[in-house]
Amino acid sequence: MGMEKREPSKNGISKSPGARWKRWLRLLYLRILRLRGKPEEVAWGMAIGVAIGLTPTIPLHLVLGVFLAFLLGKSKLAAAVGSQVANPIFLPFIYLLDYRVGQGITGVSRSSLGSADFSVSSVLNMGWEIYYPLLVGGIVVGSLSVIPTYFLTKKIVLLYRERRRRRLEKVDFSSKTT
Template identity: 30%
Template sequence: MKPTKRNCFINILRKVRINFLKIYYARGSAHEIALGAAIGAFWGVFPTFGLSTILSLLMYKFIRFNIVAALSGAFISNPLTSPFLLIISYKVGAYILDTNNPVDYNNWYKNLAEIGYVLIIGATVVSLLTSFIVYYLTKYVIEKRRGLRRD
């Protein structure tokens, strides 16, 4: 059976749900789980092109966090979201650096250094913002699930 776009979309949604549940039911303190998810989300959004797992494992040597949550959080970047994350990162970088240099898809490699610089600046901002949101949202959900938060 040939995979269709719908089947691929359903498989990605299934993986997102599984990774969310791994974070939701992870063991450890709410801070460790949220920090792991935030670190994974940071490397997932930052254009590491598949190295997010390795970078999360390397960071685990220096910072104490839930590694399962980090690996699950890195799944924020997948074939559906990666193009949008790259475009958003580039737009944010172009806004910060105040550059109006449009990307010419036919000759993009001629401006690779400038495009890369703009992308890295934007990706850093977008990754940090995403990781803060993921940290506080994850911590809130974990504390709510465990009944630690009394509103």
């Protein structure tokens, strides 16, 4: 009963979650490729956005990424696209990685989080005990993502533009058909 095939919607787009995510990732990829600007600026913007997207600053990912790209003179649109790496599907995995890395750096142990005292001050303190390693780990993981994201994005943008240039060279714009 729960194994039926899903019918495509009226516009022909599949309604299955896997197909929607695949489509979303493809659109994100195409957005990156079609951004204007020097490949280096697009790549740095993307790297900035991804780095910010890997930190636990969730309501501010987009704003922080665009602001930092603006300050550094890099592609603000690429930073906005890159910050979308943090989405509801990937966030639990990103935050777990951030927390584990931060836990290793800060030395905050899980045993200190298991207190039975639920007073306001204890709960607020527990929040900091969770957020601090999460933030430290997010900064480290985000920083480590900058270089690979930069080079990967730059390579993809350059390849796309070269292929596009070759395709356009093959088209004869001088012949007029009426």
